[in-house]
Amino acid sequence: MSTPRVSAAVHPIVSGFHPDPTVCRVGEDYYLAHSSFEYFPGAPLFHSRDLVSWRQIGNILDRRGQFLRGDGRPSGGIYGSTLRHHDGRLYFVTTNVGHDMGQTIVSAELVSDTDHANLVWSDPVFVPQAAGIDPDLAWDEDGTCYLTWTGAVRTDDGGRSANGIWQGRLDMKTGGFEEPPYRVWEGSGLAYPEAPHLYRIGDRWYLLLAEGGTERGHSVTIARADRPEGPYEPCPRNPVLTHRSTPHPVQNTGHADLVETADGDWAAVYLAVRPGGFTPSFHVLGRETFLAGVDWVDGWPVFDEDRYEFAPDPTGFTDEFTAGRLGLRWVAPASEPGKIATVRDGGGLDLRDPADGSPGLLCVRVKDLRWEAEAAFAGSGRFEVRIDDRHRYGLVYAEGRVTAEARIGGVTAELGSVAAGPEAVLRIAAVECEAETMTAYGPDDLVLTADGAELARLDGRYLSTEVATGFTGRMLGVGAAGTGSVLRRFAYRPADGTQS
Template identity: 60%
Template sequence: MRDAVGAPPQLVSSEIQPIVSGFHPDPTICRVGDDYYLAHSSFEYFPAAPIFHSRDLVTWTQIGNILDRRTQFRAGTAGPSTGIYGSTLRHHDGRFWFATTNVSDFESGQVIVWATDPAGPWSDPVFVPEAIGIDPDLCWDDDGTCYLTWHVLDFTVGGQGIRQAPIDLKTGALLEPHYPVWQGSGMPMAEGPHLYRIDDSWYIMLAEGGTERGHCVTIARGPSPRGPFESFPGNPMFTHRSSSHPVQNVGHADLVQTPDGDWAAVYLGVRPRGSTPGFHVLGRETFLAGVDWIDGWPVFREGRFDLPHDAEGFAEEFAEGSLDPRWVAPDSEPASVAEFDSEGGLRFLSWGEATDVLCTRVKDFVWLADADVEVAGAIGLRLDDRHWCAVIFEGGRAHATVQIGDIRQQLGSIDLGTRTATLRVSTTPPATAPVPFGYAGPDDVVLSVLRDGEAIEIARLDGRYFSTEVAAGFTGRMLAVGAPSRDGVVRRVTYRPVPD
């Protein structure tokens, strides 16, 4: 890959640049031969659990979504930050295994699927109703026994610790009553367990402190998957809490060994911007670190890898008859939201709710996206169903609409008098100074329409309203497209990062 003038690509340290940017949290990784596979949680969006492939740990390509049938991801309870939570991806005895939690179908327990090809198809699910909670892990002992380890949790009492039991993967039955294992180093919200057999020891790694600014990674080791486990004296082994590091909330890590015997780790982090308390808008992203082993304990080396600057856009005309795996639907299915037009583009089947859209993850701080629409169409920015904005075209007019909490307002409009339009949503650095001389959110969000190739601004919004610190939850910004009429067609969507 080379840039426009033929120079080598710009390289960025893995300490500050994610390997998978945008809303891709709770990374879990495995290697088979020279191939690495990486999967993520995805919450209310379907298809769910995006999966990526790499040969070098540095450049990643999405190869699909693991849960692409509703039998695998039951709809159940809808809403922001429901759905698919933290997971574990492993390869054992010729099969890829994926264990996860569907909070929208919580009482069914953990969900386990398998595949021989990580691009799919993945099997029908096996449910584990004896294991209620989140963040399941699978590991296998030398005799082939599989152990399920998870964080016991309900939404009344809260977290109740890390439990484990051997499991029959064919039926989902626990082979003995579940029992406690290592409960962490003493911080709140010990969750996200992963277990590893390394040399003659078993290691259990947790996320502790919550997935906000106090997030961290802790570890312990013992003689078997059951323990007893000895806590690392230097816990937390990895954190950015109480620091000025540009990447915060780091945690929920997973280890992988390279073909030459080295080690690496993936972990989530956020990149807050703007005035205090800092606002992260892209969601929790996936980062990469090298790992050294010192006195039998892993040590993260964050800047070990040089990454190509992740600045790739896309142009999509929806002419293939199948959607790129980047497109997902909140609390719905893409096939229920839109259908392909015979002349190219998409027609949308419903309108009126923030779920009547197709979405793709925003990956950049400064970017612009255009939608070429005919008769009717819309493009906007979505954080959840109560925090979104869009520029909407219908009846020859384009108008800007925003919803913040319970307040929905039309901000402005322009009469185009045309049957077609190019609508734009973009972000730009904030126009105001930081606190105490201004408010300086992470950015401004601009809603525009193009006329004769020139962008005419309809509305400009404070980007803080589309951040996790304002809206809460576990997701990130999504680019959303739809149409207020079945007569409308979204012919083409383009997305382009802009250097900041």
């Protein structure tokens, strides 16, 4: 049965925790990257030929020298980024929050149009003087590189200048500025102007921002100038994209990036969320990536959210770990997958505690609103659904029993247990909420099961961003529970077998 077509206005082109999208085109090929925060490897990279069907081809920051661990805190790590193509190379610039190196730039040579999955990203160039987040790279016709970012300039005496949207002419080899950086357009007056992207389009330079905060007031604004440094003229129709104060099922729209298509049209990727439950409503998958068409009217972009329809790619998978190495989907919070799991000869994973102060989990993103997942263990193991270390529900299989556990903030509870043999299948599912009252109606219930025995049914609101705060989304994690933990198989599927 074919997958029904959906509108890109209501269904993400990349679902689950894939925020802060940044896109560029090289010929017929499109490349898309995202923030990943504390999860390593960082900055998942996708490829497409049509802007709606995307395949992950790598993680840009796959070496610790590119993504220094820093303090490893939840919602630290890799923030907003920019991906661009210039002079035969892809460039990626980002902020590693929690490690005081300013901005981070890596690049990869595009040898041919068929080497998408074999990109080798360089060691980083750091820009220590640029203190802040959400950096952007752009080049003028003379080859001058402009770094634009949100934050401040670090001064020689260790202080910082005033916060704002800053820009400087960058020496890409050294990470230094050719001249002192300067402030540019500060936005339309909404809160938190950030996420600048600078474009040369025709005879003008355009500066695109996110404003209003990444919550319900999130918006996209734009201004234009004759030179990269301004002065900038704001669009009279700002914000050019927002869903604030509307009943639209997709909210928090913002942090956009423009791209010219291969046929000369324009499009934009942007982040948004799909909230559910009673007021104030709760989003659980994190910020996802959506797509809109763009028309140019009187020299300004007009977003057409209904332009694209598509059949979503399947999200379900089963992994028995027989490929000899971990797939690209597997990441680790504040650690590294190789410290947590080793692929066994013939399949399966040996799991261990990395003893590095991290949660010790191997994780995959939840991509659907209703889903079920199972982890088949031998000996021992743990399986959980989480937003962060303090907001998680899970099952622990050890010493011949499976126990359901929950942590909400500073409270941890054991909820029930069942005897288990030398192997156990642990299941977690997101199902429709069974609320006793209107005010208890959440986005879902989470059901924890071991070998067919239901051990807990828990309120999904507590594993939402509105409760946990932060910038990530739900992840499914597996880890060791003592010694001898073997993961034989992991399976994830949307509840209806297709898409949410």
